[in-house]
Amino acid sequence: MAETLRLESWATAREALRHRDLRQGLYDEGRALMDGVIVNLxxxxxxxxxxLENRLFRRDTFAYWERELIPTLLEESLATHSLPQGRxxxxxxxxxxxxxxxxxxxxxSVAGLDIGSDTADFLRLAGLMARLAAASTVVHATGDKTAIVSNGLAALDEVRSTYLAPSWARREALISDVRSGRRPENDLPRDILTVLLAAREEHGLPTDVIEREVAxxxxxxxxxxxxxxxxxxHHCFDHDEEQPGTLRTLVDEPDTLQxxxxxxxxxxxxxxxxxxxxVADGQLPTGHRFAAGDSVVIDMVAANRDASVFGDDADAFNPSRTFADGVTPWGLTFGSGFHACLGQELAGGLPPGQSDGDRLLGAITVMISKLLDAGARRSSLHPPVRDERTTRPTWRTYHVVFDPQFDQQGEPR
Ligand code: HEM
Structure with missing residues (x-):
C-alpha cells in the first residue's frame, strides 16, 4: 500500500524537491486544468x-520591466481601483x-493573451483567472471541491473563446508570415503562446495542452x-509600529526593503x-526511503523555519538575518531544482551583488516602494481580513489609505 513520507527539515525538503524519482503531486486533484502544464510535467x-520557455525569462527584460513597466501598471491599477471612492x-x-x-x-502578456484597453474586459479576465487559480490549487480549498473544479473548467472555456482564440489566430498568422519570409522574425511577440505555437509540430504539442499552459x-x-x-x-507596517520611521527608511533604502x-x-x-x-523506489541522500507510488509531503513552512539553518529565531521576522553559503534568503519559497520558479527573479529580484548587469530588486520590492512612497499606510477603518476559502495563509482583503500626512518621500508634512 502506498505510504506518505512527511519531510520538515530544510535538507530533506531541498533534496526531495530535486529528486529525479519524485514527480509533481500538488495538482493531482486539479488535473483537469493542469494536465500537461509545465509545473506538472x-x-x-x-x-x-x-x-522552450526559459528563453523568455531574461534578466535584461526583467530590469526593463522593473524600471518602466511595473511602476506604470501599478499606477494604472491604483487609478482603476481608487475610482469608486474618488480621490x-x-x-x-x-x-x-x-x-x-x-x-x-x-x-x-508573458503568456501571450492580447488584452485591449477596455477595463471591463480586463476585470472579466481577472475574475476568470481567480476561478482557474482556485480550481488548479483545489487541493488546498476548504469548500466543495467538485464545484470548484467545474467552475474552473467553465472559466477555462471562457478564456479559450474570448481571449485565447483571437490571440492564437494573430500569432499563427504572424508565424506563417515569418516562415514564408514576408516578415522578419523580430516581428514575433516574445511570449509563451508564440513559443509553443512555433514549436508545435516539432514537439508534438496538442491544442488542449497549449491552451492550459497559456491559461x-x-x-x-x-x-x-x-x-x-x-x-x-504587512511586515513593513508591523515593523514601523515597533520602530517608527521604518517606512521612510524602506523608501530611501531599496536594499533594506528587499x-x-x-x-x-x-x-x-x-x-x-x-x-x-x-515514480520509482528510491532514497534521499539523508537516508529517507520511498517506494514507487508513495507520496512525499514537504512542509515548506517548517523547512523555511528550520532552526539549524536559520537560527533559533527562525520563526521570527528578522530582516537583518544572515545566511550560510548556499542558503537563499527566501528559503525554498521559489522551489528548488528542476521545477524552481521561472518567475523568481521577476518577483523577488536578486540579493545585492548577485546580478551581473542591472540590479534586480524584483516586482514586489518595486511595487511596495512605490506604494510607501505614495504614503500608503494600513487602514484603521477596514482591518485586513484572512482568506478562509483556502488553507493557504492569505489575506483576502487588505485596505490601505494614502495618508496625506506623508509626502512623496514618506516625510511627515
Ligand atoms: C512571489 C511570487 C512567486 C512565488 C512565491 C512562486 C513560487 C513558485 C514555486 C514554489 C514553484 C515550484 C513549484 C514546485 O516545485 O512544485 C514555482 C514554479 C513556477 N513558477 Fe512561480 N512563483 C512566483 C511568481 C511567479 C511568476 C511571476 C511567474 C511567471 C510570470 C511564475 C511562473 C512559474 C512557473 C512557470 C513555474 C513552473 C516551473 C517548472 O515547473 O519548471 N512564478 N513558482
Missing part, C-alpha cells in the same frame, strides 16, 4: 518544455486586487506575487506544502 517532457488621497483602497491586477497585465501563466504570475506582496507589506521582502517570502511560502509522488 516530469522528466524529459519537463526539460523540453522548460528549455486617492482620501480613499481607502483594497491593495490585494490593485497589485494582483497590475501583475496580471504583465503575466498575461496557467496569468494566474500563477499574479496570484503568487500579490499574495507575497501583501504579506511583506531584505524585508525576502524575509517575508521565507516565512510565507506560496504553498505551505509541496507534494511529490514517487
Amino acid at each position: 516530469h522528466g524529459a517532457s519537463h526539460t523540453e518544455r522548460r528549455r 486617492r488621497d482620501v480613499s481607502d483602497v483594497d491593495i490585494v486586487p490593485v497589485v494582483r491586477h497590475a501583475m496580471l497585465r504583465l503575466a498575461a 496557467y501563466f496569468p494566474w500563477v504570475g499574479s496570484h503568487s506575487t500579490s499574495i507575497a506582496l501583501v504579506h511583506a507589506l 531584505r524585508f521582502v525576502h524575509e517575508s517570502l521565507r516565512l510565507h511560502p506560496a504553498s505551505p506544502q509541496a507534494v511529490r509522488r514517487a
